[in-house]
Amino acid sequence: MPLLEVDDVVVQFGGVTAVDHASFVAEAGRVTGLIGPNGAGKTTCFNVITGLQKPNRGRVRFDGRDITRLSVPRRSRRGMARTFQRLEAFGSLSVRENVRVARDIHRGIAGLVRPASADVDGLLERVGIAAYADERADSIPTGTARLLELARCLACDPQLLLLDEPSSGLDEQETDAFGLLLARLAAEGRAIVMVEHDMDLVMSVCDEIHVLDFGRVIASDAPGAIRANPDVQRAYLGYSDVDEAEALGEQTMEMVL
Numbered sequence: 001m002p003l004l005e006v007d008d009v010v011v012q013f014g015g016v017t018a019v020d021h022a023s024f025v026a027e028a029g030r031v032t033g034l035i036g037p038n039g040a041g042k043t044t045c046f047n048v049i050t051g052l053q054k055p056n057r058g059r060v061r062f063d064g065r066d067i068t069r070l071s072v073p074r075r076s077r078r079g080m081a082r083t084f085q086r087l088e089a090f091g092s093l094s095v096r097e098n099v100r101v102a103r104d105i106h107r108g109i110a111g112l113v114r115p116a117s118a119d120v121d122g123l124l125e126r127v128g129i130a131a132y133a134d135e136r137a138d139s140i141p142t143g144t145a146r147l148l149e150l151a152r153c154l155a156c157d158p159q160l161l162l163l164d165e166p167s168s169g170l171d172e173q174e175t176d177a178f179g180l181l182l183a184r185l186a187a188e189g190r191a192i193v194m195v196e197h198d199m200d201l202v203m204s205v206c207d208e209i210h211v212l213d214f215g216r217v218i219a220s221d222a223p224g225a226i227r228a229n230p231d232v233q234r235a236y237l238g239y240s241d242v243d244e245a246e247a248l249g250e251q252t253m254e255m256v257l
């Protein structure tokens with residue numbers, strides 16, 4: 001049974017259908033990509049999964065239970081954590097304090113009585129930002145701040161980790177290290193769902209990819225099959241361009257996606 005099931009979800013904003021009967025799953029132990037052109041509905045799906053957006057129809061199930069009506073905090077307590085496209089760290093706190101706050105809140109009363117500084121430093125080490133532990137969060141580079149947000153999620157020891165464009169701001173070397181970290185986090189039994197525009201990262205780290213276009217899931221498959229899927233090519237390139245790309249040969253199309 002998949003850890004996360006999104007079942008026939010529809011979200012409308014006035015006349016705009018942001019998510020259109022979307023169904024997809026994410027399994028524990030795997031990295032799942034959610035990709036699609038700008039405005040395809042990826043972040044709205046994340047908002048529905050985490051409870052920030054009420055769907056007009058459809059269900060979300062987590063670990064076999066219907067959570068469609070659960071509040072954001074209750075979903076978090078069940079084992080979900082997410083990052084946002086826009087950085088959301090507490091700017092005036094240090095990097096270490098940001099992670100400690102997440103850890104202590106997650107541990108509740110126990111966290112207030114016995115703050116877990118050793119675990120916090122271990123998490124900073126794990127995501128590769130220990131050198132920034134004492135820096136203010138609003139003074140660190142964007143890529144480092146994204147890793148800080150990942151560390152804050154991990155402080156809640158989530159079963160499901162939802163990452164919204166986690167590699168933006170990372171350089172090539174940091175992105176490679178980040179891909180390896182994601183694979184290790186999944187190998188621990190977590191389900192990771194990632195919205196990401198860096199196709200090299202998506203193709204190298206994801207076990208399965210769901211492609212959204214105008215709110216609809218147009219393909220769900222392994223990376224190789226997604227790359228070769230003509231509907232996916234069309235969604236990214238546009239109809240006229242795909243004909244042109246086909247004329248130029250398959251290799252050209254593969255380079256685009």
Ligand SMILES: Nc1ncnc2c1ncn2[C@@H]1O[C@H](COP(=O)(O)OP(=O)(O)OP(=O)(O)O)[C@@H](O)[C@H]1O
Nearest residue numbers: 013016017018036037038039040041042043044045
């Ligand atoms: N709160 C809102 N009110 C009105 N329209 C919205 C709202 N949130 C999203 N939309 C619209 O819903 C559609 C899907 O948006 P969404 O942000 O989910 O797409 P996305 O795939 O995450 O895009 P991007 O890759 O650019 O972040 C877009 O047309 C967007 O303009």
